[in-house]
Amino acid sequence: MKKRYIFLTVLIVVIFVGGFITGALLTNHNQTDQDIKIAKKSPPSSKGLEQKEMPKLSDDQSKALIGYVQDFRDPNQIDYSNLTHIIFSFVHPTKDGQVLFTGEHATQNLKKMVAKAHEQNTKVMLAVGGWFHLNGGETYDYFSAALSNQASQERLVKELVAIVERENVDGIDIDFEHPRTDDDARNLHVFIEKLSEELHSRNKEVSIAVHSKIHGQTLTELAYVKYETAMFHNVDYVNIMAYDGQWDGGYQAKNLSPYPFTESIVRYWANLFDSHKLPKEKLVLGVPFYAQPEDPNSKQLSYQTIINNNEQNAGKDVVTINGMTYHYNGQMTMLRKTELALQHGFGGMMVWELGHDATGAHSLTHTLSETISATTIKNYYTLKK
Structure with a gap:
């Protein structure tokens, strides 16, 4: 019994010591495996490379995201966080060079919008013109007359500068739709020179909304809209209205703003600016946030309405609602257009x-903002190689 007890005691000690040694060996082995795995992921460098931070893009590399807002919109309902500029639309020129607001509600909304936008470091521009005039008919007749002589031109410049200073806006957007004669083009050029001289001296901006200059069906240049190219030296942004192609050559809603139409527009303006040695960073590609019905007698729908009907419509460009087919730009098309513009050197x-716009995950403004950020960083690294 005593011998058996001694034997069992020795056996227990051997097992304990053996287990301890085995555990230590396994621990070292596992540690070695872990070291090997880490080494495979992060091999030591003979150059002693350091972890780099994400690039801090300079102001020169920043891109604009500009949104027009109609003057009746509630300033409290606008999300300013993704925007570099808001363009408050519209004030109306008279033939003798005065400026008309649509009413007291418009001036109050402008004041509120300036205050809220500036809280988000978003600039506010005031748009002059548009398609329809407050006093009836197209704005063209009023704008063309106002620019046709020196006295009315200078009065219009003076009134706009006064509004800029009084309302603390950051600049003026000229939306003359559209200069149709050589005189129109020349007068617009002279006017823009005068306006930009006054505003730039006050550290304010000048932008101009322009026709796409491309036919929605044939994808060829339209000659009836006229601009003097030298005029673009005097503006900060050229906002290209790359939509409403449905009216070209007979109404076809599908030509509102399809991707091939946009490709032709981007090539045209990029080539124009390259050939005249103008900075393409001034070019800003416009996109529609509305849907065009195939029946011209029906009303357009907002993108918000399209999404309210079915959230899956965010991934489409065509939808049928209540028996009517509508054409628009969904999120993927917006992404592709943004990449297209920036790859051609556009400024936003x-x-x-x-x-x-819709709110939440399907917001097109958010899609544009995210794509601008991603493409800007991608281009940064590409240029650095």
Whole structure:
């Protein structure tokens, strides 16, 4: 019994010591495996490379995201966080060079919008013109007359500068739709020179909304809209209205703003600016936030309405609602257009009109902003190689 006890005691000690040694060996082995795995992921460098931070893009590399807002919109309902500029639309020129607001509600909304936008470091521009005039008919007749002589031109410049200073806006956007004669083009050029001289001396900006200059069906240059190219030296942004192609050559809603139409527009303006040695960073590609019905007698729908009907419509460009087919730009098309513009050296994107956007995950403004950020960083690294 005693011998058996001694034997059992020795056996227990051997097992304990053996287990301890085995555990130590396994621990070292596992540690070695872990070291090997880490080494495979992060091999030591003979150059002693350091972890680099994400690039801090300079102001020169920043891109604009510009949104037009109609003057009746509630300033409290606008998300300013993704925007570099808001363009408050519209004030109306008279033939003798005065400026008309649509009413007291418009001036109050402008004041509120300036205050809220500036809280988000978003600039506010005031748009002059548009398609329809407050006093009836197209704005063209009023704008053309106002620019046709020196006295009315200078009065218009003076009134706009006064509004800029009084309302603390950051600049003026000229939306003359559209200069149709050589005189129109020349007068617009002279006017822009005068306006930019006054505003730039006050550290304010000048932008101009321009026709796409491309036919929605044939994808060829339209000659009836005229601009003097030298005029673009005097503006900060050229907002290209790359939509409403449905009216070209007979109404076809599908030509509102399809991707091939936009490709032709981007090539045209990029080549124009290259050939005249103008900085393409001034070019801003416009996109629509509304849907065009195939029946011209029906009303347009907002993108918000399209999404309210079915969230899956965010991934489409065509939808049928209540028996009517509508054409628009969904999120993927917006992404592709943004990449297209920035890859051609454009300075950003423009929206008509912010009040039509959806909220939340399907917001087109958010899609544009995210794509601008991603493409800008991608281009940064590409240029650094």
